[in-house]
Amino acid sequence: MLGETQIVNVSKAFTIRHNKADSLKSKVIGFFHKRYREQRQTLWALRDVSLNISPGETFGLVGRNGSGKSTLLKIVAGIYPPTHGKVQLPNGARMGTMIELGVGFHPELTGKENIFIGASIHGLSRKEIEEIYGAVVDFSELDSFMDTPVKNYSSGMHARLGFALAVNLNPDMLLVDEVLAVGDEAFQQKCMDQINKFRAQGKTIIFVSHSADAVKKICDRACVLDHGSMVFLGKADEAIEYYHALLAH
Numbered sequence: 001m002l003g004e005t006q007i008v009n010v011s012k013a014f015t016i017r018h019n020k021a022d023s024l025k026s027k028v029i030g031f032f033h034k035r036y037r038e039q040r041q042t043l044w045a046l047r048d049v050s051l052n053i054s055p056g057e058t059f060g061l062v063g064r065n066g067s068g069k070s071t072l073l074k075i076v077a078g079i080y081p082p083t084h085g086k087v088q089l090p091n092g093a094r095m096g097t098m099i100e101l102g103v104g105f106h107p108e109l110t111g112k113e114n115i116f117i118g119a120s121i122h123g124l125s126r127k128e129i130e131e132i133y134g135a136v137v138d139f140s141e142l143d144s145f146m147d148t149p150v151k152n153y154s155s156g157m158h159a160r161l162g163f164a165l166a167v168n169l170n171p172d173m174l175l176v177d178e179v180l181a182v183g184d185e186a187f188q189q190k191c192m193d194q195i196n197k198f199r200a201q202g203k204t205i206i207f208v209s210h211s212a213d214a215v216k217k218i219c220d221r222a223c224v225l226d227h228g229s230m231v232f233l234g235k236a237d238e239a240i241e242y243y244h245a246l247l248a249h
Contacts, residue, residue, distance in 0.1 A: 002090035002172055005053040005076070005204065010085035012046040012071050012228075045071040046228045048085070055090065056202040058195075060215040060222030060236055062243045067225040069208045073099060073177050076206060089173075093204075094122065096171030098163050107151035111142060111161055114150055118165050132168045139194075140164035141187070160187060167194050174198055177208040192218070212240045 046068045053059045061069040074080045076087055077097045089095075105114045115136055119129040137143050140160040150158065166174065176195070195218055198205060209215055215222055215236055222239035224232040224246065232242040 002055045002093055002204070004055065004088075005090065005173070005206075006088040007049060007051050007053075007072070007076070008086050008088065010046055010049045010072070010075060010082045010087065011044065012068075012075060012080060013083045014043045014045055016041040016043055044228055046075075046082075046225075049225070049228075049230045050085075051223060051230065051233060053204060053206065055204055056199075057221065058199050058205040058207060058219045060219035060239065061206065061208045061225065062215060062222050062239055063225035064247070066227075068228040069225055070099070070177055072225070073175055073206060073208055077175050090204075093172040094169065095173045095175065096122075096166035096169045097175045098159075098166045099175060099177045105150045105158065105162070108149055110147050110149055111140075111153070112146040114161070115146075115165055119169065122169050124169070132170075136161075136164045136168045139168065139190075156184070156187075163191055167198070171203065173204045173206070175206050178210065212244070216240055 049068075049072060061072060063069050071080065075082050076089075077095065077099060079099070106117065109117070112133075115133060116126070116129050119132065120126075124132075137146060140163075142157060142160055142164075145153070145157065150161070153161070174195070192214070195205060195207075199218065205218075207215065207219055219236035221234060222236045223230050224239050224243050226246060231246070232239055234242075
């Protein structure tokens with residue numbers, strides 16, 4: 001049994017540059033005219049977020065746009081380093097991520113080539129990739145497009161391929177960010193069925209969605225983020241009630 005996922009006092013700051021001075025000319029102008037000088041602004045996307053996610057738990061991240069949900073998920077995935085704090089993942093855990101459409105896909109390569117590259121990045125050997133390839137294609141329902149460069153894929157096709165690869169990596173943890181909002185209703189239900197299958201297998205899932213029904217149906221607990229701070233942590237249905245009250249005010 002894998003251990004807990006521990007998020008300890010995690011904060012994340014981004015630097016926003018205004019009047020970015022990329023050329024010598026712009027730097028000289030800024031030297032004489034203050035309003036043309038580069039200015040930097042610090043934006044705190046997360047502030048001191050701490051929580052523990054139990055092995056086998058389906059945990060929801062809820063909040064308005066810009067509240068820090070996706071940033072926190074990317075820190076857990078290792079895409080962003082935290083400015084302060086740390087994330088302690090279970091030792092040896094294999095992670096499947098479905099965070100942004102097409103992240104990690106090379107647009108000039110075919111769907112098949114991207115499956116092999118994406119799976120190899122997650123540590124699978126060529127033999128292991130060949131063993132799961134058929135299942136990835138079947139789940140994505142993109143058999144006719146495997147030899148097509150992914151730059152010609154629609155956003156829904158990107159989501160299908162990305163989700164199909166993520167779930168067939170047999171991850172111990174699955175990170176999902178709003179991908180169920182893409183694609184037709186039948187494929188969304190197929191994704192939900194797979195997530196419920198993972199739940200039954202005791203896998204850990206961190207789930208970001210604006211769908212209150214989806215969070216209540218599949219999440220055991222959830223936290224509400226607002227302006228980068230965690231303002232509620234508890235049962236999923238209670239978190240949704242708190243979120244709705246927050247929106248009302």
